[in-house]
Amino acid sequence: MHRRLVTSAITAALCGTTLAGTATYASAAPLAVDCRKVKCVALTFDDGPVADTQRLLRILNDRNVRATFYVVGTNVQKNPSTVRAAALAGHQIGNHSWDHANLTKLSTAKIKSQLSRTDTVIKQATGTKPTTFRAPYGAHNAAVRTAAGRPLVHWSVDTLDWKHRDSARIIKTVNAETKPGDIVLLHDIHKTTVDAVPGIIKALKARGFHFVTVDQLFAPSKLPTGKVTYHNRAAYRP
Numbered sequence: 001m002h003r004r005l006v007t008s009a010i011t012a013a014l015c016g017t018t019l020a021g022t023a024t025y026a027s028a029a030p031l032a033v034d035c036r037k038v039k040c041v042a043l044t045f046d047d048g049p050v051a052d053t054q055r056l057l058r059i060l061n062d063r064n065v066r067a068t069f070y071v072v073g074t075n076v077q078k079n080p081s082t083v084r085a086a087a088l089a090g091h092q093i094g095n096h097s098w099d100h101a102n103l104t105k106l107s108t109a110k111i112k113s114q115l116s117r118t119d120t121v122i123k124q125a126t127g128t129k130p131t132t133f134r135a136p137y138g139a140h141n142a143a144v145r146t147a148a149g150r151p152l153v154h155w156s157v158d159t160l161d162w163k164h165r166d167s168a169r170i171i172k173t174v175n176a177e178t179k180p181g182d183i184v185l186l187h188d189i190h191k192t193t194v195d196a197v198p199g200i201i202k203a204l205k206a207r208g209f210h211f212v213t214v215d216q217l218f219a220p221s222k223l224p225t226g227k228v229t230y231h232n233r234a235a236y237r238p
Contacts, residue, residue: 031066031210035217036235039180039209042217043200044155045188046096046134049082051077056194057086065200065211069188070096070134070153073118080125080208087126092213094153095130102137103144110146132214132223138235140228151223153214155185156231165192171199178204181233183214 033040045056048071060067069086069094076083087093097103098114106114115133123129133148140152157177161170170193174184184200186193201211217232 014085014196026161029221033066033210033212033216034073035126035181035210035212035219035232036237038238039207039236040178040212041178041204041209042212042214042215043182043186043197044070044094044134044153044214045186045193046070047075048188048224049079050189051079052191052194053079053082053086056108056188056197057082057089057091059194059197059201060091061089062065063198065201066090066092066213066216067211068092068094068153071093071099071118071122072096073114073121076118076121077126080121083122083125087128090213092132092215093122093126093128094132094134094214095122096134097152098137100136102139103135103147104139104141108143108147111144115148135206145226145228148226152226152228153183153223154171154228154230155183156233157182157184159184159186159193160194161196162187163184165190167192167196167199170196172178174200175203175207178209179233180209180236181217182231183229231238 045067062188070090071083083093095115095118098101098117101114103111103114119129132151132153134153135144145152157174159170159173178184223229
């Protein structure tokens, strides 16, 4: 009898864990937003994941904000659980090369290797191959665009957060320059950038912005393969 009670308790606990995990996953799905009718912005974070990315994920989760992470393969290899957590939280994961090389200086074979190796570690971590690519430094040419075999997503608001390690300045720049349909470039490898995120969210929410992933920003349209996209300002028709 005692054994049956213990077994039942364990089974109930396991079921509860499964249900809780399902509920968490479901609640993490991006909210339905039509960026043609409301103000949308896509916050994008490059070059991670690093240790501080976990803090960023908590900040975004606490504010119910979804973002897009353009990750570097070497860092994914070091921190697969962080990429997995980001994907499960409803954030979009994009390819940002294996080791942040200037791809325009590489052969076609090496460009493809940079992307395929990163695709592999992202898929191992998340179960899904990334559908968009961001070229390191924004450097691209015909060889890079062709080898990517997918849309290249760059940015329309450059915070220069890598240069100016000043959280207040980052917040001011994003608030001053962001328009509906913009893609904001940030780097979660810098503490000052992660420190700025609560202020960025507060300022843009006060202006009526919704925070979406890159795919959501362009939905229901699909981005063109082999071409560079910088923003979706033209879609907003309030």
